[in-house]
Amino acid sequence: MRTESEIGYNSKIEGDVVVTTVDAALNWFRKNSVWPMPMGLACCAIELMAVGASRFDISRFGSEVMRFSPRQADCMIVAGTVTYKMALATRRIWDQMPEPKWCIAMGACASTGGMYRSYAVLQGVDQIIPVDIYVSGCPPRPEAVLDALMKLQDKISKQPVIEKMTITNLNKEAA
Amino acid sequence: MTSLEAAKKLKQRFGDLVSEPTEFRGEISVTIGDAEQIVEVCTFAKQDLDFCYLVDITSIDNYGDDPRWTIVYHLRGLRNGCELRLKTSVSEEKSKLPSILTVWATANWHEREIYDMMGVHFRDHPDLRRILMWEGYPYFPLRKDFPLAGKPSDLPGVAFTRLTPMEGGPFVTVAGGNSAMSREPRIRIPETDSIETMARLERRKEIQEAHGHPKGPGPIEKK
Amino acid sequence: MPTVQDIEVKDSAARHAQAAEQFQDERMVLNMGPSHPATHGVLRIVLELDGEIITKADPDVGYLHRGDEKIAENMTYTQFIPYTDRLDYLAPLANNVAYALAVEKLLGIHDKLPPRCQYIRVMCAEMARISAHLLGLGAFAMDMGAVTVFLLIFTEREKVYNMAEAISGARLTTSYTRVGGVMRDIPPTLLDQCQKFCDEFIPALNDIETLLTRNRIWVDRVRNLAVISKSDAIEYGLSGPNLRGSGVEWDLRKNQPYLCYKDLEFDIPVGSTGDCYDRYLVRMEEMRQSVRILQQCIKKMPGGAENKSKEPVNVDNGKVILPPKQGVMTKMEELIHQFMLVTEGMNCPPGEIYFGHENPKGELGFYINSKGGGVPYRLKIRAPSFVNLSIVPKIFQGAMISDTVAILGSLDFVMGECDR
Numbered sequence: 001m002r003t004e005s006e007i008g009y010n011s012k013i014e015g016d017v018v019v020t021t022v023d024a025a026l027n028w029f030r031k032n033s034v035w036p037m038p039m040g041l042a043c044c045a046i047e048l049m050a051v052g053a054s055r056f057d058i059s060r061f062g063s064e065v066m067r068f069s070p071r072q073a074d075c076m077i078v079a080g081t082v083t084y085k086m087a088l089a090t091r092r093i094w095d096q097m098p099e100p101k102w103c104i105a106m107g108a109c110a111s112t113g114g115m116y117r118s119y120a121v122l123q124g125v126d127q128i129i130p131v132d133i134y135v136s137g138c139p140p141r142p143e144a145v146l147d148a149l150m151k152l153q154d155k156i157s158k159q160p161v162i163e164k165m166t167i168t169n170l171n172k173e174a175a
Numbered sequence: 176m177t178s179l180e181a182a183k184k185l186k187q188r189f190g191d192l193v194s195e196p197t198e199f200r201g202e203i204s205v206t207i208g209d210a211e212q213i214v215e216v217c218t219f220a221k222q223d224l225d226f227c228y229l230v231d232i233t234s235i236d237n238y239g240d241d242p243r244w245t246i247v248y249h250l251r252g253l254r255n256g257c258e259l260r261l262k263t264s265v266s267e268e269k270s271k272l273p274s275i276l277t278v279w280a281t282a283n284w285h286e287r288e289i290y291d292m293m294g295v296h297f298r299d300h301p302d303l304r305r306i307l308m309w310e311g312y313p314y315f316p317l318r319k320d321f322p323l324a325g326k327p328s329d330l331p332g333v334a335f336t337r338l339t340p341m342e343g344g345p346f347v348t349v350a351g352g353n354s355a356m357s358r359e360p361r362i363r364i365p366e367t368d369s370i371e372t373m374a375r376l377e378r379r380k381e382i383q384e385a386h387g388h389p390k391g392p393g394p395i396e397k398k
Numbered sequence: 399m400p401t402v403q404d405i406e407v408k409d410s411a412a413r414h415a416q417a418a419e420q421f422q423d424e425r426m427v428l429n430m431g432p433s434h435p436a437t438h439g440v441l442r443i444v445l446e447l448d449g450e451i452i453t454k455a456d457p458d459v460g461y462l463h464r465g466d467e468k469i470a471e472n473m474t475y476t477q478f479i480p481y482t483d484r485l486d487y488l489a490p491l492a493n494n495v496a497y498a499l500a501v502e503k504l505l506g507i508h509d510k511l512p513p514r515c516q517y518i519r520v521m522c523a524e525m526a527r528i529s530a531h532l533l534g535l536g537a538f539a540m541d542m543g544a545v546t547v548f549l550l551i552f553t554e555r556e557k558v559y560n561m562a563e564a565i566s567g568a569r570l571t572t573s574y575t576r577v578g579g580v581m582r583d584i585p586p587t588l589l590d591q592c593q594k595f596c597d598e599f600i601p602a603l604n605d606i607e608t609l610l611t612r613n614r615i616w617v618d619r620v621r622n623l624a625v626i627s628k629s630d631a632i633e634y635g636l637s638g639p640n641l642r643g644s645g646v647e648w649d650l651r652k653n654q655p656y657l658c659y660k661d662l663e664f665d666i667p668v669g670s671t672g673d674c675y676d677r678y679l680v681r682m683e684e685m686r687q688s689v690r691i692l693q694q695c696i697k698k699m700p701g702g703a704e705n706k707s708k709e710p711v712n713v714d715n716g717k718v719i720l721p722p723k724q725g726v727m728t729k730m731e732e733l734i735h736q737f738m739l740v741t742e743g744m745n746c747p748p749g750e751i752y753f754g755h756e757n758p759k760g761e762l763g764f765y766i767n768s769k770g771g772g773v774p775y776r777l778k779i780r781a782p783s784f785v786n787l788s789i790v791p792k793i794f795q796g797a798m799i800s801d802t803v804a805i806l807g808s809l810d811f812v813m814g815e816c817d818r
Contacts, residue, residue: 039433041440042462042814043487046533047570050559053552068435085309086440086461089432115480118465119316119325120308139570199749200503227632230754231780233765247765249752249780253632253648260752281635284788292467307460307817316468323468 023160030074030100031156032062034149037073037097039090041080044107047139048079056142061149070096075152077145078129081109082122091128102156104148105131108138178203178257181224185259188219204260210246210272213263217248217278226250226259229279234289238319242266244295248275265295274300292317425453430802432461438537438806439813443790447799455794455802457787462817470777474743475501475577478777483571485779486815488533489526489758490572491562495519496755498575499656500764503753504746507578507713508656513700514709515579516658521592521695522565522574523657523755524688528599529558530758531639531681531688538678538807539610542619547606554602557595564588577744578719579712589696589703596689596696603685611682620674624793624805627672634789637782638760639680640809644672650756661698664691674808681810684758718744743772752780759783759812779818783811 036058038048051058052066059065067073070093082090094103105125108114111134113123125131132155135148182196182203193216194206207216220226230249237243242264250259265272274297275282286297287306294315297303305312313328314321431442440461446454466485470478482497483490498519502508511519532551539547559569564585566572574581610616626636631644641648649666651659667683669676701709712719716735725732738745748770754763760782767776786809793805 043484043570045439046487050552050556053556054549055552055556068433081462081464083461083463085463086432089461093433116464116469118323118469119321120463120465141569200506200751202751204750229635230761231752231763231765231778233776233778235767235776247750247767249763249765253646256653258752260750279635280630280633281785281788284784288784305460307463309460316465321468323465323472 024157027157027159031153034061034063034075034102034152034156035065035067035073036063036104037068037070037076037093038066039076039078039080039093041078041082041086042109044079044110044139047142048077048106048145051142051145056146058146058149061146061153063149070094071098073097074100075102075104076129077104077106078110078125078131079106079139081114081116082125082128083120084122085120087122087128090125094129102132102152103129104133104135104145104152106135106145106148107140108136111136114138176224176255176257178259181220181226181252181257181259184224185216185220188223189216192216202258202260204262207261207263210263210265213246213248213261214273214275214278216261217250217275220250220259220261221278224257225252225254226257228253229275229281229285230258232282232285232289234293234295234317236293236317236319244270244293246272246289246295270294271296271298273298276300291315294318428799432458435541438811441787441806441811441813441816443794443802445794445799445802450798450800452794452797452799452802455791457790459784459787459813460817462813464818466818467777467779470774472773474772475746475774476739476743479576480571480573483573484814485781485818486530486757486759486762486783486812487570488812489530490570491522491574492526492530492755492757493762494572494575495523495526495657496753496757496762497764498577499755500751500753500766501577501744501746503751504749504766504768505577505718505744506747507715507718508753511579511657511713512710513658514583514705515711515713517695517699518580518584518711519575520657520659520662521692524691524695525558525561525592527688527758528685529555531685532558534758534807534810535606535678535681538804538810539616541803541807542616544609544616547609550602550606550609554599557598561588561591561595564591576712576719578715583705583711586704589699592692593696596693599689600686603682607682611679617675620678620804620808622671623674623801624797624808625671625673626789626793630789630792631672634792635785636760636789637785638757639677639684640760640786642667643669643677643680645670650754650761654754656755662691662694664688664694674804677808677810745772746770746774754780757782759810759815760786762815779815781815781818783813783816784818786811787816 038045040048050056070076076094076097078090094101103125105111109116109121110125113121115138117123122128133148133152135144137144140148179196179198182205185205186193186195189212192208192212194208196203196205207213228251230251232249233247235245235247237245244265244267246263246265248261250261251257263272272295274286276286276299283300283302284306286300287303289295290297290303291305291307292315304310308316311329314326316325426447428445428447429442430445432440434441442458442461444456444458445452466481469481479494479497482493485493499508502511532555536548536551562572563569565588566574566581626640626644628645631641631646636644637648645668647666647668650656652666664687667680667687669680701707716732717739720739721732721735726736746768748768750765750767752763752765754761761780762782763780765776765778765780766774769775790805790809794802797805
């Protein structure tokens with residue numbers, strides 16, 4: 001088993017025992033099984049479905065199933081335009097997701113409102129949800145979504161596990 | 176029967192109420208002088224002229240002109256392939272005209288959309304409420320004096336406009352707890368849920384004020 | 399609690415009547431959506447249930463209302479083309495063709511397009527039709543549990559995406575057509591690619607049919623469900639496969655032909671009973687007919703694959719479509735045309751038109767009211783999905799909850815179009 005520890009591992013010297021930090025192990029588990037919750041709202045949802053289909057298989061990155069129930073998901077991929085009418089439903093679903101959770105804003109509409117600068121569109125889902133990764137494109141190619149997932153995995157692997165819980169709670173206080 | 180003949184028959188039946196048919200790009204339009212009689216005109220068109228299909232109802236805001244609203248009906252006869260456009264005008268003070276739901280059932284949602292976007296009321300519509308914007312949105316967005324970027328308004332309530340029976344039920348966690356255990360419902364009483372959450376958040380605020388961070392005095396060895 | 403209920407009752411109206419007599423006051427209100435795996439986008443339906451049977455259904459649309467019509471009043475006709483992609487985002491090429499034809503009708507040039515342009519547009523529309531029907535079918539099947547179909551159709555859709563990318567550069571949101579023509583001529587390899595797709599698609603479609611069409615579970619679930627009678631279909635303004643599934647022979651490609659559909663041979667599948675199974679069968683057969691049309695287009699394309707005879711692809715009118723770049727850089731008149739088209743848009747005459755196009759979901763209509771100039775005064779999009787959804791309160795009554803996904807899947811709507 002490959003570990004993330006900085007100590008070099010040589011099974012001849014150290015035997016068949018793996019020594020690592022809690023952070024590294026937990027992060028390794030977390031990042032390799034990020035189950036997305038597809039908040040598929042508009043056209044980006046179709047590209048998200050294509051990412052899940054056989055050509056750009058997302059399950060080889062660990063996202064085995066697209067969990068439609070927020071309580072069973074790790075990462076919310078906001079794919080599509082968030083309108084003001086939909087905003088509170090989106091926020092509510094985000095609140096229902098258990099920690100640890102991340103958010104990928106997929107596409108121009110979710111990142112900044114996209115080309116819809118109008119009375120009904122929330123100009124970016126980061127107005128209501130803390131976003132970890134923004135993916136540009138209208139819609140982003142499936143390869144871009146996979147790249148975003150890989151960047152998210154990098155981000156997860158660097159995060160100190162214990163402190164993250166505190167930081168998120170502070171965010172909740174502020175919100 | 177061609178569209179022009181149908182339009183002429185309409186004019187013959189209603190006389191001065193219906194204008195002379197005009198043609199543009201192969202389409203025939205007539206204007207109905209009085210919007211109040213639109214139901215009679217449409218009933219005649221459906222029953223006698225065989226316009227069985229209502230394609231679309233549109234509204235136009237003639238900002239600065241009086242009458243301000245023009246409502247446009249597109250009729251089509253599936254058997255003979257005729258198409259006809261009926262236009263009628265409503266002034267801004269009145270902003271009301273009869274609904275043609277009794278003639279074609281599809282008018283229901285079209286008229287709701289016109290009410291939502293332009294603010295024109297349809298009398299005798301059983302359920303005239305907003306369809307694209309949320310209930311309680313205070314403006315009519317497609318009017319010419321409403322800016323594209325919109326005006327500030329209250330965000331709508333959550334996806335439910337009334338409490339559904341399952342809200343606050345036994346399987347819904349309480350938001351705001353700082354750990355999975357505190358969020359997990361054990362014995363839940365829906366009526367006191369919000370009171371509990373508020374009390375929990377208040378307590379955390381007190382702890383924050385007392386200690387500088389929300390988790391109390393913290394571990395014995397500070398990192 | 400009901401004691402012994404006869405669950406063999408298939409007629410939904412009778413079930414409804416039976417249930418209503420006994421349980422007047424025990425109704426539960428269930429909210430389905432807006433975030434729901436089976437509602438094909440953000441649709442919210444508030445269901446009033448009597449046990450498992452729905453007594454009232456109230457769809458709540460507008461969760462994807464982006465204000466397209468108001469945006470159109472602020473943009474030139476060409477600037478609005480990307481917004482049309484995102485209406486029915488399963489078939490963006492078809493929306494582009496519909497919009498371009500509408501503005502061309504306003505200008506009076508919609509029947510003066512060069513033949514190569516017409517054939518290219520027909521090919522785009524039919525490819526989009528195949529793509530949209532495939533996804534509608536896949537989503538329908540997946541919601542009912544047949545997940546294999548979903549993955550199978552995506553393989554075929556990826557081939558259509560490859561072709562769309564070859565034509566326009568983008569997989570999904572192509573923005574390919576322009577008023578007066580298309581963005582650029584098709585690449586030389588496209589017709590071969592299309593022929594290969596047609597050859598591979600029919601066996602794949604046959605595979606999918608063996609999974610579903612005569613499958614006992616599928617037939618039991620969708621047969622005699624949500625029957626829409628002929629008169630209801632016309633009353634409620636349904637269009638497309640929903641209308642044809644109920645037995646009405648109306649297809650805009652045959653009844654009000656545009657582009658070069660008059661020269662092509664194809665049939666229109668029409669259903670007999672108007673239930674979900676018929677609508678499914680109509681869509682399957684429409685895909686086969688689209689392949690037939692595509693093969694004819696490939697053979698008949700004016701100029702052939704490589705356009706050796708230099709057939710024009712755009713209308714020869716610098717006031718409507720951008721002139722070729724060599725002219726713009728060297729000649730004065732073309733430079734002025736380019737400048738005026740980009741800054742002010744094409745000068746449309748004052749007047750109003752309505753143009754309906756046979757989209758995969760139904761009749762996509764554009765009503766353009768112009769007061770002259772390059773910006774429309776009012777642009778109304780007659781969305782087929784909006785009108786098709788208005789029949790939901792009627793056909794949900796008496797159905798069971800598990801039937802809702804079947805009915806929604808068979809109606810095949812897209813919220814991007816419904817809410818605009």
